[in-house]
Amino acid sequence: MEYRDEKLPEEKVFKDPVHRYIHVRDKVIWDVIGTREFQRLRRIKQLGTTYLVFHGAEHSRFHHSLGVYEIVRRIIDDGFSGRREWNDDERLVTLCAALLHDLGHGPFSHAFEKVFDLDHELFTQQILLGDTEVNAVLKRVGTEFPQKVADVIGKTYPDKLVVSLISSQIDADRMDYLQRDAYFTGVSYGHFDMERILRVMRPTEEQAVIKYSGMHAVEDYIMSRYQMYWQVYFHPVSRSAEVILTKILHRAKQLYEASYIFKFEPFHFKSFFDRTFELEDYISLDESILLTYFQMWMKEVDPILSDLCYRFINRKLFQHTEFNPATEYRKIGELEQLFKEAGIDPAYYLVADSSSDLPYDFYRPGEESERLPIYLQMATGELSELSRSSDIVDAISGKRRTDHKLYFPEDILEQGKEGNPLYKQILDMLKG
Amino acid sequence: MLQEHARIAQFISLATEVNGRKKLQKMVFIAKKMNFPFAEKYELHMYGPYSEELTLRIEELCEMGFLSEQCSDKKSYIQYTYHVSDEGKQFLETAEPPHDKLAQCIERMNGKSSRFLELVSTLLYFDHLTKDEQIAKVHIVKNKLNFTEQEMDTAFTFIDELQQSTVN
Structure with missing residues (x-):
């Protein structure tokens, strides 16, 4: 059997306070988790200095990275797999990108990058493509595979749907950090019905979209994000x-x-x-x-x-x-x-x-917004930008708040x- | 303390005016790539390199009254034009003078279209790659814009000229 298809003899699980269990069957994923560059993320806190305010916020980027992986795994295995718009050949690259998307974060990233004029995204690329243990594992899948993972994280991968699962206005990264940061800080904001969102998420050629019936769950997610920014992240x-x-x-x-x-x-x-x-x-x-x-x-x-x-x-x-x-x-x-x-x-x-934060932004023809909007899939199959259907989202769309x-x-x-x-x-x- | 704000106001002052938010984003990115000291962090977005920090800085400069933003309806699109206000000119009197080659760099860029600057900035975003790889990346991330070979050549020539004229 090829390494890319190899499964562990038994499924491994990580107990997780947010998603209950993180499930790993793929040998590649298990091997990546064991590399020194991934293990290093245990020693980098997800929320930097926030633990000095919310004493529970000691969780690491290791926790978060596993969480993003688990969300993407559920989206693919429980939602997308078998659907016409989803290509199952992209499964492994998507899972690896989800797991490794924060690999280049340094200690107290924000301050460190600012003072030394660095960019953690470039380090992510370098770790994936350089002489590292992560690279050695990924290369066993195929010589081009590390580059593919790097392209997904760098948003230059040709399959836009894959990119959107890791990086968009409703992606696995945000869905994990909102819930995880809420859990560890102990605040009551940040919770939303992720199970519902995953159930109504649908693949399209350009990005993942949400069935119209899931609009209220998405509204809740956007409001959670808004609250978390002002109550926790910008404390x-x-x-x-x-x-x-x-x-x-x-x-x-x-x-x-x-x-x-x-x-x-x-x-x-x-x-x-x-x-x-x-x-x-x-x-x-x-x-x-x-x-x-x-x-x-x-x-x-x-x-x-x-x-x-x-x-x-x-x-x-x-x-x-x-x-x-x-x-x-x-x-x-x-x-x-x-x-x-x-x-x-x-x-x-x-x-x-x-x-400063912009809770949700969208593109209207003729305007110059740079963010891909969240689309609802209507009963007819047509796509409609979220704020056109949701009064709540419309009320905060494009409205920046600065302090x-x-x-x-x-x-x-x-x-x-x-x-x-x-x-x-x-x-x-x-x-x- | 407001040095970064001053640099952006200075940039617009040197340009006299900049038409379009997208154009301004790309111009500052290109200037940054030419080693002029702009601190705004960029990421790859829909129209190429984009800085949320620059957007915020522009909004703050408008709120401070140092920049004026004019919004004109061009039927198929809305265009935002930026000028430095009289108050902004007073503010700039207290700032450090700009690099002497910045004005020339801005003049060269300001004469180009948004589409062209989008191409140039996206190529520069991938400037750690070989020329062929840069072109391939542009075709992937800008597949709907169908940039021609000739446009690519012109963009590379423009980058070379800019680099030569702005060697610090």
Whole structure:
């Protein structure tokens, strides 16, 4: 039997709090899960700094990747298989892409990518195509197979239906993370009737669509997503932790470039500071390593680096205030000047941060939206864009919500305000 | 602190005006690929490389009153045109000056159609591949646009010229 068709002697299952069980029969899938690059995802949290707000949010990208795989497996095996529009030859590549779609995420991805100007999607491609254990497993299926998996994840695979299962406005990725993040954070938002959505999902040439009778389940999914973004993903306190994390990395980079002598040398970061890193340098990193550095750097001579690390490790985060860039951009300039005069470096201690989300977007002829809409399949077989049938979705379609915050170390300013009138002036401006 | 906003406003100021959201998206992406310092993160979407961060930045600049967005109904489509407002010009007086070769790069791009810039930006999105692979990718992700061989050649020539004229 060819490796691509090989089944395990017995089905393996992973107990999962969201989907109850993750079922694995394919030998290829089992082997991919066992690779070091996939196992590394156990050491990268799905929600980065969110655990500092919702203490249950310690789940990893390993959990999520298995979850996305399981959803796609159910869509294919229980829903699409045997239907005319679905090509069963695409099953294995779709399952592998679902399992591996987040393979290139690094530790605290968002901050790390921002500071070092990296893109986790490129790393996903490199891990799939480079000299790695994952590549070796995929290559056993066929020499072209790693590239096919990479193309699905990179959205350049010719079969658009396959791509849409991993990446669209109603894909397995979103369906898993909403439910999983809701479960682990403990919030009551984020739940929707996924079983119903999977039952009414239908394959078409271009993408997966939803039978009209499933419209209300999709409405619930979109509202869940909306709630999760504002209640969990954009929580102002986890954004504060993210701001500090970003500033730690910036500071370490700046010190390295200025030939500062570290007590605890940044071995793991040097190639990123110099931009000479190789794939292996990236794969070697995980969140435990970053946290070890932050622990050690608390003892550094540099007061900014040690203070920021102390804040992150001990959750002494920055305070925040609302900020409207449209009317207050001049105030920012004044605050920056006051921070400098007060001896507090505004590059590290005064940070504007914005969050924005578009809950659902769609394309109408003549407009320039870039997202493929969700289509309902009507009784006649015709496709109709979701917001044309759903008043609820229509009400939030294309409506972006944005939130701007200004982060600052209130504790320093409060403690010093008696001795330094500038501190009080800054506080009055920030709180006024 | 609003340096990234300033860079985008500067870009539009140098272009005098940009017609179309899609065109603006592609122009900034191409400029970024020419090593001009734009921080917006791009992903592959329906019309090629697209940045949600740029969309947000443009909306914020409009909200701030630094950009004016005009919407005109062209019957078969709606076109958005962007200019820097008087307030935006004041804001830019406080910003760092742009790179001296950016204006020339923008001028070259602004004279081209959205379709052409969509092709150029998509080719550049795959610039880590060989030329043949880049063309094959464009045919896969843009299969409905039916780009001709001649259009491909013109796009590659344009990229070469742009790269030569913007060597930093």
